[in-house]
Amino acid sequence: MxxxxxxxxxxxxxxxxxxxxxxxxxxxxxxxxxxxxxxxxxxxxxxxxxxxxxxxxxxxxxxxxxxxxxxxxxxxxxxxxxxxxxxxxxxxxxxxxxxxxxxxxxxxxxxxxxxxxxxxxxxxxxxxxxxLGVFGLTGMTAYFGMLKIGEPKPGETVVVSAAAGATGSVAAQIAKIAGARVVGTAGSDEKCRWLTEELGLDVALNYKDPDFKAKFKQATPKFIDVFFDNVGGEQLDMALGRANAFSRFVMCGGISQYNAESKSGPRNFNSIISQRIKMQGFIVFDFAKEYSTARAQIAKWLGEGKLKRRxxxxxxxxxxxxxxxxxxxxxxxxxxxxxxxxxxxxxxxx
Ligand SMILES: NC(=O)c1ccc[n+]([C@@H]2O[C@H](COP(=O)([O-])OP(=O)(O)OC[C@H]3O[C@@H](n4cnc5c(N)ncnc54)[C@H](OP(=O)(O)O)[C@@H]3O)[C@@H](O)[C@H]2O)c1
CATH class of the missing domain: 3.90.180.10 (Medium-chain alcohol dehydrogenases, catalytic domain)
Structure with missing residues (x-):
């Protein structure tokens, strides 16, 4: 047949x-x-x-x-x-x-x-x-979004939402490699343990925890210098409320809104003005000519054990x-x- x-x-x-x-x-x-x-x-x-x-x-x-x-x-x-x-x-x-x-x-x-x-x-x-992972579009998104738009500096506070996902987990580790203090958010305690115990993030917060808002504030005592956003909605709003002056908001995705029949925008919008936030969206294809450079660097980090993936x-x-x-x-x-x-x-x- x-x-x-x-x-x-x-x-x-x-x-x-x-x-x-x-x-x-x-x-x-x-x-x-x-x-x-x-x-x-x-x-x-x-x-x-x-x-x-x-x-x-x-x-x-x-x-x-x-x-x-x-x-x-x-x-x-x-x-x-x-x-x-x-x-x-x-x-x-x-x-x-x-x-x-x-x-x-x-x-x-x-x-x-x-x-x-x-x-x-x-x-x-x-x-x-x-x-399709670290060398694919999610790896490329993490690499270019974090390094070209976020531009994390040693000692800065970087927050990554959906940090246990394909893009977020790589973006968060790249920020660690750059010397930043990295806070990740994710939807379960198991994911949070993976982020801190295996990937070396400084703090991981379960956004389903009833005390998430208070813990988010505690985890960002010096405010946020780079917010790498995969989620949008409530978490974006909270990050705007904790943004540092001249912080960079890497607008990678907004998964909390993809299925929403009525989309909700941030209430803390005025922080963009008062804190002079640079907020930039991007599509990974914008960097297609540079993928080979990124892949070589990611391969090196994998080989050195500086970057892990799952x-x-x-x-x-x-x-x-x-x-x-x-x-x-x-x-x-x-x-x-x-x-x-x-x-x-x-x-x-x-
Ligand atoms: N701009 C670009 O070029 C580009 C390219 C690739 C990906 N992206 C974006 O990057 C983000 C991550 O993509 P990915 O491929 O790496 O997927 P992923 O993070 O591996 O998987 C999606 C994760 O999102 C979280 N999530 C789902 N619904 C949520 C909600 N309502 N609130 C909060 N978190 C929620 C879930 O983890 P939890 O358990 O933590 O909830 C889920 O595991 C997406 O927004 C995607 O659109 C953008």
Whole structure:
């Protein structure tokens, strides 16, 4: 029988959170084959899919930094995939690549969408899944957001929200490497213990603790010089209230608002003026030309043991997508969240 490919298609735009079994439809289609390839294209099988909070934003039909996913389209996602067949001079069958192939088991991509795994990174203490983690977009976001926008100085106080996530955990450690005193916030005591005991943050606070507000104030006695925000909402407001003069607010994400049907903005807005805060949003793609520099530095820090990373891998393939979205928005992950679509050690067939 011809090979089938399971894919996740957008069925209906959510108004709030993604609704399991309703927002997306899973459909089995005939898998493309080598015979379908045109010059410059490659046939791929997916090994891992990256689950990113930004995916929720791509479901809304509004102007953004990328066009929305259309109803009926395969859900956009970054993947680690293996090349099954190639009509590209640059990419060979058997290569492991990163490619925004969407949530599907087998697909075709043009060679300019495909990035071969740099062997130097993997040999420098990296592993395959790092291609979507520390060496992928979340690692790049942490690196450029913290160093180019946050610019932490030795002795300054840096606060990172969603600090046990893929981006936050790397951003917080980079601030430590820069010599700052680092406070992280996260949604469980287990995550907070990981941040202080394993990653070396100075303080980690569980934002679900009833005394969170008081503890946030205690943890920032000299106020905040850099706030790396992944969450927005209430935590952004609290950080504005504790901002130092001339502090930098790195506006990386606002996950607390992504599913909210009515978005709430900060009340402490006037602090931006009184404390002369520089607040800057960014999209990681702005730094694409510098990724290789960042990856080399991150590989060095990994090798020296200065930077640690963790990942949460959900098994179950494309069918586990609803579960992965649920975990992402309910804090089920520590570090980078991935779904394993195929065990890389399993034999492939065309
Ligand atoms: N600007 C860019 O180019 C760029 C690129 C990549 C990512 N980002 C942003 O960076 C942020 C982190 O992304 P990531 O991929 O690294 O994801 P992640 O932090 O690994 O996972 C998301 C985490 O957010 C926390 N969270 C979920 N809902 C929350 C809520 N209502 N309030 C507070 N925390 C909540 C959860 O942890 P807890 O248990 O701590 O709640 C969850 O584990 C996101 O806002 C994302 O959009 C921006």
């Amino acid at each position: 011809a090979r089938q490919s399971l894919q996740l298609e957008l069925a209906e735009r959510p108004t709030g959170a993604i609704v399991p079994g309703r927002t997306f439809r899973q459909r089995r289609v005939a898998a493309p084959t080598e015979a379908d390839l045109q010059d410059g294209q490659v046939l791929l099988e997916c090994l891992y899919v990256s689950f990113d909070p930004a995916m929720r934003g791509w479901l809304d039909d509004r102007r953004s930094y990328v066009p929305p996913v259309q109803i009926g389209e395969v859900m956009r996602a970054a993947t680690i995939s293996r090349v099954l067949a190639s009509r590209s001079a640059r990419i060979r069958a058997g290569d492991i690549v990163t490619v925004p192939m969407g949530i599907r088991e087998v697909g075709i991509a043009s060679e300019d969408q495909v990035e071969p795994a740099p062997p130097a990174l993997l040999s420098a203490g990296g592993k395959m899944t790092d291609l 990942e949460t891998i959900i098994k179950g393939g494309v069918a586990a997508s609803d579960e992965a979205f649920k975990q992402l928005f309910q804090g089920g992950n520590i570090g980078k969240l991935l779904v394993e679509v195929k065990n890389p050690d399993e034999v492939s067939r065309l």
